[in-house]
Amino acid sequence: MEKAKKIYNKKSLSHYYNASQFRIDTWNKLKNTAQQLANGGPNTDKHLVKVRELLDYLAPVEVYWAFPGQQVFKQLIRDEQQEEYQKLSNKVKRIATALLSGEYRRKHIHLNGDTETEADRDATIEPDGYANFDRARKRPYFEVLIVDDLSDAQQEAQRSALAAMRSDEDRFTYAPVFVPSLDDALIAASFNHSIQSVVIRFGFDLHSENGLPVLNKFLRDAKVDGIDTADSSEYAIILADAISRIRPELDLFLVTDQSVEDIAGKVGKTCRRVFYNSEDFFELHLNILRGIDDRYRTPFFTALKKYSEKPTGVFHAMPISRGKSIIKSHWIQDMGEFYGLNIFLAETSSTSGGLDSLLEPQGPIKEAQDLTARAFGSKVTFFATNGTSTCNKIVVQALVRPDDIVLVDRDCHKSHHYGMVLAGANVVYLDSYPLSEYSMYGAVPLRTIKEKLLRLRSEGKLDRVKMLLLTNCTFDGIIYNVQRVMEECLAIKPDLVFLWDEAWFGFARFGPTYRQRTAMFSASELISRYKSEGYREEYEAFKNETEGLDPDDIETWSNRRLYPDPDKVRIRTYSTQSTHKTLTALRQGSMIHIYDQDYKSKVEEAFHEAYMTHTSTSPNYQILASLDVGRRQVELEGFELVQKQVEMAMVLRQSIMTHPMLRKYFRILTVGDVVPAEYRQSGIESYYDPDQGWNDIWNAWEKDEFCLDATRITLFVGDTGMDGDTFKNKILMDKYGIQINKTSRNSVLFMTNIGTTRSSVAYLIEVLVKIAHELEQQLEDMSPAERKIHEANVKSMVEELPPLPDFSRFHDAFRHDLSGEVAEGDSRTPFFLAYDAENCEYLSLNDNSIDNAMAEGRDVVSASFIIPYPPGFPILVPGQVASTEIIEFLRNLDVKEIHGYRPELGLRVFTQEAIERQMQNKK
Numbered sequence: 001m002e003k004a005k006k007i008y009n010k011k012s013l014s015h016y017y018n019a020s021q022f023r024i025d026t027w028n029k030l031k032n033t034a035q036q037l038a039n040g041g042p043n044t045d046k047h048l049v050k051v052r053e054l055l056d057y058l059a060p061v062e063v064y065w066a067f068p069g070q071q072v073f074k075q076l077i078r079d080e081q082q083e084e085y086q087k088l089s090n091k092v093k094r095i096a097t098a099l100l101s102g103e104y105r106r107k108h109i110h111l112n113g114d115t116e117t118e119a120d121r122d123a124t125i126e127p128d129g130y131a132n133f134d135r136a137r138k139r140p141y142f143e144v145l146i147v148d149d150l151s152d153a154q155q156e157a158q159r160s161a162l163a164a165m166r167s168d169e170d171r172f173t174y175a176p177v178f179v180p181s182l183d184d185a186l187i188a189a190s191f192n193h194s195i196q197s198v199v200i201r202f203g204f205d206l207h208s209e210n211g212l213p214v215l216n217k218f219l220r221d222a223k224v225d226g227i228d229t230a231d232s233s234e235y236a237i238i239l240a241d242a243i244s245r246i247r248p249e250l251d252l253f254l255v256t257d258q259s260v261e262d263i264a265g266k267v268g269k270t271c272r273r274v275f276y277n278s279e280d281f282f283e284l285h286l287n288i289l290r291g292i293d294d295r296y297r298t299p300f301f302t303a304l305k306k307y308s309e310k311p312t313g314v315f316h317a318m319p320i321s322r323g324k325s326i327i328k329s330h331w332i333q334d335m336g337e338f339y340g341l342n343i344f345l346a347e348t349s350s351t352s353g354g355l356d357s358l359l360e361p362q363g364p365i366k367e368a369q370d371l372t373a374r375a376f377g378s379k380v381t382f383f384a385t386n387g388t389s390t391c392n393k394i395v396v397q398a399l400v401r402p403d404d405i406v407l408v409d410r411d412c413h414k415s416h417h418y419g420m421v422l423a424g425a426n427v428v429y430l431d432s433y434p435l436s437e438y439s440m441y442g443a444v445p446l447r448t449i450k451e452k453l454l455r456l457r458s459e460g461k462l463d464r465v466k467m468l469l470l471t472n473c474t475f476d477g478i479i480y481n482v483q484r485v486m487e488e489c490l491a492i493k494p495d496l497v498f499l500w501d502e503a504w505f506g507f508a509r510f511g512p513t514y515r516q517r518t519a520m521f522s523a524s525e526l527i528s529r530y531k532s533e534g535y536r537e538e539y540e541a542f543k544n545e546t547e548g549l550d551p552d553d554i555e556t557w558s559n560r561r562l563y564p565d566p567d568k569v570r571i572r573t574y575s576t577q578s579t580h581k582t583l584t585a586l587r588q589g590s591m592i593h594i595y596d597q598d599y600k601s602k603v604e605e606a607f608h609e610a611y612m613t614h615t616s617t618s619p620n621y622q623i624l625a626s627l628d629v630g631r632r633q634v635e636l637e638g639f640e641l642v643q644k645q646v647e648m649a650m651v652l653r654q655s656i657m658t659h660p661m662l663r664k665y666f667r668i669l670t671v672g673d674v675v676p677a678e679y680r681q682s683g684i685e686s687y688y689d690p691d692q693g694w695n696d697i698w699n700a701w702e703k704d705e706f707c708l709d710a711t712r713i714t715l716f717v718g719d720t721g722m723d724g725d726t727f728k729n730k731i732l733m734d735k736y737g738i739q740i741n742k743t744s745r746n747s748v749l750f751m752t753n754i755g756t757t758r759s760s761v762a763y764l765i766e767v768l769v770k771i772a773h774e775l776e777q778q779l780e781d782m783s784p785a786e787r788k789i790h791e792a793n794v795k796s797m798v799e800e801l802p803p804l805p806d807f808s809r810f811h812d813a814f815r816h817d818l819s820g821e822v823a824e825g826d827s828r829t830p831f832f833l834a835y836d837a838e839n840c841e842y843l844s845l846n847d848n849s850i851d852n853a854m855a856e857g858r859d860v861v862s863a864s865f866i867i868p869y870p871p872g873f874p875i876l877v878p879g880q881v882a883s884t885e886i887i888e889f890l891r892n893l894d895v896k897e898i899h900g901y902r903p904e905l906g907l908r909v910f911t912q913e914a915i916e917r918q919m920q921n922k923k
Contacts, residue, residue: 017646017647017688018646019061019218020644021647022061023061026057026058026061027058029054030051030055030092030096031089031092033047033050033051033054034085034088035093038085038088038089048080051080052080059073060210061215063210064177064188065143066175066177066194067098067099068095068104068109069175075091076092079091090111095111105141105194107138139171139172140171140292140296141173141174141175142636143177144162144176144177144195145176145177145185145197146158146178147181147184147185147198148201148203149180149203149204150180155176155178158178159176161281162176162285165281171289171293172289174196177192180204181206182224182227182238182239183206183210183219185198185239185243186239186242189247190218190247195247196251197250197288198240198243198250198251198252198253199284200254202256206235220696220698221696222246224239224242225241236256240252245512246512247639249295249510249639251288252271252272253273253274253284253287254271254274254275256274256275257276272291273287295636297632298629298631299365299367299371299628300355300365300625301628303355303356304621305346307355308346318349321344321347321349322347323341323344343622346621346622347621347622358383358385359612368383368624369383371628371631375635377509377520377524378520378575378594378595379594380593380594383624384591384592385590385619385623386588386615386616387578388415388501388503388576388577389415390415390614391576391591391592392413392415392419392499393415393418393419393422394610395574395592395610396416396419396420396422396423396469398606399603400423400425401424402423402425403426403826404423404426404464405425405427405465405824406423406425406426407430408420408428408429408430409429409444410429410432410807410873410874411471411474412470412873413501413503414874416469416501417865420827420828421828421878423828424828426464426816427810428452428824429807430444430448430452432474435804436802436804437801438673438674439745440476441804442674442675442676442706443470443474443478443706446481446705449485450488450489450558450562453489453492453493453496454492454557455821456820457492457493458552459819459820459821461817461824467496467498467499468489468498470498470499472518473502473505473508473712475749476742476749478706478707478708479505481703481705481707482517482519482522483516483525483526485498486498486523486526487564491563494565494568494569495570495572497572497573497574498573500519500573500575500576502519502576502577503576503581503590504582504709505577505709506577506578506579506581506582506583506591507582507583507638507645507711507753507754509634510634510638511639511642514709516701517701517707518575520595523573526571527571530564530569536566539564542561546560571596573594573595573596575592577591578590579591580626582754583633583754584629584633585630586620588623589623589624591627645752645754645756646710648757648758648761650687651758652713653668654688655761655765656715657688659769661773662772664719665717665720665771666715666716666717666768666772667716667719668713668716669714669715669716669747670687670708671685671708672684674708679705680706682700684699684700687710697710711751711752712750713749713752714747714748714749715748715749715750716747717747717797718747719798720771720797721794721797724743724744724745724746725896727748728740728743738763738767742872750764802893804889805885805889808881808885808886809880809881810823810825810881811861811915813861813879813918814827814829814830827877829879830862830879833863833914834878838914839863839911840908840910841909841911842902842907843907846903846906854882854884858912859915860882861909861910862878862909862910863909863910864878865878865900866890866899866900867900868897869898869899875889876907882907
């Protein structure tokens with residue numbers, strides 16, 4: 001048995017990305033094996049050994065779950081020992097089915113037959129942990145973790161005491177999970193996504209006896225500071241802090257035998273309530289339910305539902321309100337049938353009747369935004385119903401004044417570029433590291449950002465620098481080390497404002513690994529860090545090390561770690577998120593999150609005006625309601641959903657990387673492919689290795705300059721001979737109905753989300769296998785001439801790729817200050833100058849007109865944004881001088897969609913006369 005267990009651990013556990021996947025699959029294996037054992041036959045002994053083996057693997061896993069529970073698990077072992085194989089098979093089948101479907105959350109599970117009898121009562125599993133509890137109303141179910149070293153009898157007493165507190169009026173129902181140690185508590189909080197509340201008592205041990213490798217990973221990832229030197233009286237406080245870092249949404253309750261007043265002062269931020277010595281079970285029960293209810297509340301959605309139920313007479317705008325114009329119609333009733341009546345009953349332009357105004361929220365919208373700020377860790381959150389493009393413009397307009405300098409990653413979303421135009425900012429574009437072999441960009445290295453800031457300081461322009469604007473994560477999944485970027489930039493300019501475009505990263509708050517790279521979490525961490533005595537010691541050591549260094553030695557300062565002065569630094573962080581892209585919300589539902597120490601004193605009024613400028617006076621209430629409900633979802637099950645989202649992405653990686661036919665024609669780009677080695681301090685090359693299994697990514701996410709979002713899977717398709725756009729539209733979409741968003745010249749991007757299922761992943765694998773077999777057949781049937789064409793296409797996709805150009809420069813006509821090496825430029829002036837058609841002309845890419853002009857020494861200056869899709873960001877912006885590299889890149893592009901470019905006319909540029917007039921006006 002021990003030998004078999006070691007083999008299983010080595011060959012099987014290494015191929016499981018997380019313990020949840022291991023648990024479900026092991027139950028399913030046990031179900032199948034137990035059925036074979038019950039059927040008898042020549043392999044009975046073999047099946048019996050396997051059943052015992054699987055039960056051994058599940059035993060340490062099931063202690064962290066209330067369902068099926070320890071008592072039932074002991075019944076399974078007893079059935080096996082008593083050779084009751086059919087009874088064992090029946091029970092395991094019901095348990096596995098309930099786990100897979102989630103049925104145990106909705107009703108009690110009978111293990112012997114379809115109806116419960118008195119004789120079967122011992123073989124019934126209640127999701128609450130108690131027999132005959134009425135679940136007719138299908139109240140939401142959750143589990144409560146109780147940390148204490150209790151005997152079985154004591155656990156049963158606790159269970160019964162909590163059960164006695166329940167009533168039919170309770171909106172939720174729960175079951176307790178008991179663990180005896182700090183380690184077990186951390187594993188349970190990380191592993192069991194059903195846990196919503198934690199009760200920490202004072203009698204627990206430190207270390208777990210559980211040695212299963214797939215569970216020990218949770219302990220490596222959890223940060224437990226100070227436990228080795230702490231007194232035992234502090235263990236509960238340390239555990240509470242550790243759990244709050246893993247899952248900040250959980251309600252924590254502390255039961256202590258110490259001075260409750262002193263303890264309450266130490267855990268005020270992490271614990272919802274502190275009880276003294278032996279808790280009042282009724283009060284504990286009420287607090288547990290109250291905590292869930294606080295997260296379950298949806299103020300605006302609830303108000304909108306109540307409004308829709310009221311009989312009203314509509315004598316204002318919107319004939320569609322209450323569905324009147326549809327119900328009365330003879331021709332459009334199919335619209336009402338398609339959408340249902342509720343959506344129209346809830347449609348109104350009124351801000352009365354229990355509703356609220358988005359522009360001046362005082363009621364349920366204000367309350368919903370406050371709850372969302374809590375969920376996402378911001379100081380203030382604003383809803384938006386017209387997308388993150390508008391959110392970006394609001395933040396820029398609120399913070400940036402004309403002639404302020406803004407550092408912007410050049411391959412950011414176009415809304416930022418237009419925001420710079422509207423604000424009249426002087427822009428310093430930052431170049432990301434190129435990945436020319438895949439026709440995509442990475443992200444902006446920290447050294448590049450520091451070098452620009454240091455040069456601006458050296459040139460006396462640092463006082464004009466207002467903001468650093470970066471995309472986190474990029475469309476292709478490159479993620480910054482947000483805390484490190486902010487810290488080192490603040491060392492150069494202590495009041496620098498950061499705008500992190502997290503349009504594709506809204507889900508990250510709800511996964512412990514991902515959370516550490518989000519803007520709001522990083523802002524909170526840095527504020528705490530700069531208040532600590534430990535940081536002051538770090539800063540003093542830094543000052544001593546750098547004393548005497550030339551402040552204008554840009555090379556030296558760019559290459560070393562920088563630390564800001566804790567007495568001068570101000571944390572000013574903004575994040576914009578496309579909630580609808582990664583969480584549950586209707587299209588265009590977005591959020592602005594703010595963690596700005598100067599917001600109240602310097603920004604609030606300007607932000608309000610910018611918000612009023614860009615926000616409709618008739619926002620869509622359905623979108624607002626979906627943002628409210630989406631917040632409820634992530635506070636109650638975001639941890640679970642994000643875990644499963646990442647798991648689905650990892651399963652997809654594993655399947656493609658291990659399938660022989662898929663490996664022949666496709667390749668998943670690894671971390672090593674898209675993040676150069678100098679930015680991977682951990683040395684990690686890939687999340688999955690077919691020979692070694694899964695790599696632990698926590699260390700990389702904690703330290704590396706850039707990480708790769710695992711939920712984004714870039715599939716290299718160059719070896720098929722097809723470009724990414726053709727593969728997307730002609731094969732995936734038209735032939736198989738698979739939708740994807742982004743392509744490059746030789747790749748397609750698959751993204752998992754919180755709605756991705758194992759079935760959808762399986763379908764994608766099935767489709768890719770079919771495509772690979774079709775390619776194989778086509779190659780076999782090709783004539784020598786056709787094969788030569790195919791090989792040329794492959795070479796074009798794999799080797800003959802145009803190098804990605806850097807940003808060139810703004811023409812001097814559109815620069816207010818020509819001094820210094822940092823050539824910040826004004827895109828507002830050329831943007832509006834181009835409104836006059838007489839100032840512009842077209843130069844074709846298909847003849848030699850542009851080449852001749854450049855050969856004659858003319859600066860060819862773009863009069864518009866030129867945005868090819870892909871890559872989806874401006875190759876040229878108004879006022880930018882076109883370089884030879886940019887022109888060649890545009891000529892080599894084989895994409896069909898280039899915004900701002902008219903192939904029949906050519907590139908829209910400023911005439912020489914317009915440039916000369918602009919230069920004269922500057923004088």
